[in-house]
Amino acid sequence: MNTWIKLIIVTIACLPVDGKTQVLFKVAPSDLSKLRPDHFSDEELDLPYYLAHFHRIANAVVETGENRGFIDISVWRSRRDNKPYNARIMENCLSLAYFYCKDRPWNPY
Secondary structure, three states, X not given: OOHHHHHHHHHXXXXXXXXXXXXXXXXXXXXXXXXXXXXXXHHHOOHHHHHHHHHHHHOOEOOOOOOOOOEOOOOOOOOOOOXXXXXXXXXXXHHHHHHHHOOOOOOOO
């Protein structure tokens, strides 16, 4: 599937939806023991850290209620600024989209 289509699908999935309840599956941590340095390009050498913590972000998506779709974990924002009305939280959605769309040997998602 085209990367842009995947990006759009994941971004839409992060948007809150009225009244529908859907149970999300839990994302398992990446098995870093299976990774080798040659799996990464020079530009990707900083990604293992983020890959190791990606499951924490993915599993923090609120599943029900008025904040459904909100990623309820402070990553780049302080706890007081990590609110559903703060548009900067879309950075979290970008992280979800990146790891779910990146087709690389190191990426299990």
